[in-house]
Amino acid sequence: MAIIEFSDVTMTYGRGRKRAAALRGVSLAVDEGAFAVLMGPSGAGKSTLLKLVLAMERPDQGTIRVAGRDIHRLRRASIPYLRRNVGAVFQDFKLLQDATPMENVALALHVLGMPRREVRQRAAWALHQVELDPTMARPARCLSGGEQQRVAIARALAGEPAILLADEPTGNLDPRLSREILDLLAGIRDRGTTVLVATHDPLVLDHVSLTQTIHLEHGRLVTLSAHPEFEDDDDIPAILPAAWPEPAGAVA
């Protein structure tokens, strides 16, 4: 069953003469529990596609469904609840540079309205998953690129999202660190989270057992390949998104 579906999606940036198409009539589906990779050169529309899944952009045309819901018909107030089900990791890590790894991960859990003790426990668990010491007192700016990306993955993982999006997660890392990060992402997929990685790093294709490859060029879908030989759905309990939106009146 598809957890992410794009149907004839077109997305443009700018207006008038400066109008540039980022996606042109893209239709694709990412299966529940998949490890899918979105390949293509810079400017192919990979990041735009991920932003659309996070409802950070709106398509000009077409529909995008996440877990069966047309996300661009969601009320504005419901979008945060969608994002709680979709973890995201970026090339530039997007961490609070003066905060410790624990504080960075805890931020995502405070949003969920958890008590402090539970926040600490869950954040420590997430940091353990990425093989980082939860008691590390150094701020993010003092960590290596690989460590910062691990913190970002731990933050995305902490809320146990149904989908994990990663935009060039190895872009700033050397090959050894890149492999470590890809192993982490593969491990997350093995626990049932659907992983969608946008990259132009060929290492991803060689290193990870992919279930789907999506190739974009100039905003168009070139190929959409499934790799059923790597699917092992019987062993992987797929994580389904929690319901959204939350009932009206919730502060969190």
Place this chain on the structure above:
Amino acid sequence: MRWLRPFYSLTYVVTRGVRGMAQAPAVQLLAVGTMAVCMLLLGLVMLVWSNAQGMVRAWGLDVPVTVYLVDGVEPGQVDAVAQRLGSLPEIATIEHVTAEQAMQRLSDGLGADGSMLDGLDPEVLPQSLEIGLAPGTDPDFGHVLAERLSELPVVDEVAVVGAWAGRAHDLLETVERLALGAGMLVGLACMAIVWSTIRLGVYARRAEIQILRLVGGTARFVHGPFVFEGMVQGALGASLALGLLWLGFDAVHPFLERGLSMVFAAGALHFFEPVELGVGVAFGAGLGLVGSRAAVAHYAEV
């Protein structure tokens, strides 16, 4: 426990708001200080207005016509007169003051010397009807009314305050308008101050806001700390202004009362009541709330 989540979120919002303020103490001090100056101006105008109102009441200017009734008048007769007067469109208020109430007022007016009246039968004072006129009523109406009322057998005497009372009312209305205008100006100024401070805060914490958006922070969660900050600034600015105003009032009012004893009866000047102080602080917090909400809605879209 799911139902406790809003409480935990609120706790986070408040602690983050406090931490945010502590991150830029100089900006906070500047904002609170500037707001305090603005609120001080408003407080001063309000205090003048409040005291002017008190003086008008003390001098009886708010009751242009007082009808003194003959001794031994029956309650039914008083009601009949009040009912007839109440049917006139020029009359806004009618208050029946019994002999006991008149004695109490006299005692209150004498202050510490009120004990001189101990043992005196209240019936030595006449009952009266205090009549307030509707706004815009012809000043001569009081005299016409007094003439008519004098003819009634239950009426002993009618007192009408002079035309200067009208002028005093006009003056009071001017001060009232001034207070209203000052309130609006100060309100706008305070909101602008909060707006600027919150905008600085939003810029300083834009990375955090971006991350909060990414991990599913709702508008209330993301904006909450800034709104809290704005409310605290407003409340602190108002409190500081009221504190300074009280210090100034405490220092000046004995001199005013001594120097202008003909104008101010002893103790006639007063500072704000505790409830009014509370309203002032809440007003400051409200301005902070509006200013900060507007700023975050503009600069920290979720």
